[in-house]
Amino acid sequence: MNAQYPQEPHHPSDALPTRGTRESEYQQTALILSDSTQVAQQVGQLQLDTSTHQAALREVSDWQHLELARETYGVALIDASTPDLMTHLQSLEKQLPLVSPILLSPTPNQDTTMAANVDWLNPDASQAEWQSRLNRAMALSHTRHQLNCAHMRDEIGxxxxxxxxxxxxxxxxxxxxxxxxxxxxxxxxxxxxxxxxxxxxxxxxxxxxxxxxxxxxxxxxxxxxxxxxxxxxxxxxxxxxxxxxxxxxxxxxxxxxxxxxxxxxxxxxxxxxxxxxxxxxxxxxxxxxxxxxxxxxxxxxxxxxxxxxxxxxxxxxxxxxxxxxxxxxxxxxxxxxx
Missing domain, CATH: 3.30.70.270 (Reverse transcriptase/Diguanylate cyclase domain)
Known part of the structure; x- marks a missing residue:
């Protein structure tokens, strides 16, 4: 069964922007929760893997802003020196459950990484290490997104x-x-x-x-x-x-x-x-x-x-x-x- 669409032209001024639903249109954003300009510059130099998703960067200084775009983030780079870190990580997990968090610290804090189920990365690591870790985190987030979509979608439509x-x-x-x-x-x-x-x-x-x-x-x-x-x-x-x-x-x-x-x-x-x-x-x-x-x-x-x-x-x-x-x-x- 095929639907035959009307032939009259559609004027851009009469149309609303399109909302896509296909997985290929899923866009992820690398969220940077750090005051360090070094982190932003380091991430900006990376060639993130876009074979399964698009990648973009966004810096957010206020944690309260997370709810305004809760489905776009793929990875969150978080400064481990952030005050009240565990509370923020719990808030992040609640607001952005599909995100893969990475703590930025010269030395790992095993208690924090294990309790919050997050990864750890040295800000001074090589560019190759940065790129590998972020691509892996993005891929994990994309898999979570696909599994989540299976539970959110209607079978027919x-x-x-x-x-x-x-x-x-x-x-x-x-x-x-x-x-x-x-x-x-x-x-x-x-x-x-x-x-x-x-x-x-x-x-x-x-x-x-x-x-x-x-x-x-x-x-x-x-x-x-x-x-x-x-x-x-x-x-x-x-x-x-x-x-x-x-x-x-x-x-x-x-x-x-x-x-x-x-x-x-x-x-x-x-x-x-x-x-x-x-x-x-x-x-x-x-x-x-x-x-x-x-x-x-x-x-x-x-x-x-x-x-x-x-x-x-x-x-x-x-x-x-x-x-x-x-x-x-x-x-x-x-x-x-x-």
């Missing part, structure tokens, strides 16, 4: 699964409270999903869901997140996005998805979708968590299903402007099968 979506959404809501940034949660649903399954079988529908998920991933931005929440439900987490921006993106996404053609032999199918949106802190419940925000979005989705003139509804709002129109004739013809 190759997007994130429900459990990981809940985890990330809770973290994002917490950041939203602290930094006063808007966050939107979208629940997108394929209409007549059960009819498609009964008519064509799970093989066809699984391929269809995979192509729908791929289209959604292409549409959202790099910092956003896509997950499969249920049989036919796809969840989208939009960072720094108020309800108005989420609504416009969802309308554009539905237009693109409904323009696709899905083939099963000589038969062709088009899908119809509806969506519910809940935004924080726009919802009335200021103490809402991820489960609550998804419930709000699903309530808005239910309202969209009940209407013949709206495909996108926001929790706590009236009908959206410039609505997506559901084909009433098709809907009525399908009622006996729903």
């Amino acid at each position: 190759q997007v994130y699964n429900y459990r990981y979506f809940i985890k990330r959404l809770n973290e994002t809501i917490a950041l939203s409270r602290r930094h006063h940034m808007p966050v939107s949660c979208i629940v997108l649903d394929i209409a007549f999903y059960r009819v498609l399954v009964d008519s064509y079988g799970y093989g066809f529908v699984s391929d269809l869901l995979g192509q729908v998920a791929e289209c959604v991933v292409r549409t959202v931005r790099e910092e956003d997140m896509v997950a499969r929440l249920g049989d036919s439900e796809i969840g989208i987490l939009l960072m720094h996005s108020p309800a108005e921006g989420a609504r416009e993106m969802t309308k554009r996404l539905i237009r693109e998805l409904e323009s696709l053609s899905f083939y099963n032999g000589d038969q062709v199918e088009h899908i119809h979708l509806c969506a519910g949106i809940a935004s924080y802190p726009m919802v009335s419940d200021m103490n809402v968590n991820a489960d609550g925000l998804i419930r709000y979005a699903r309530h808005a989705l239910h309202q969209a299903r009940l209407r013949d003139d709206e495909a996108v509804m926001e929790e706590g709002s009236q009908a959206t402007a410039a609505p997506q129109i559901i084909n009433v004739e098709i809907f009525n013809s399908m009622r006996p099968f729903i």
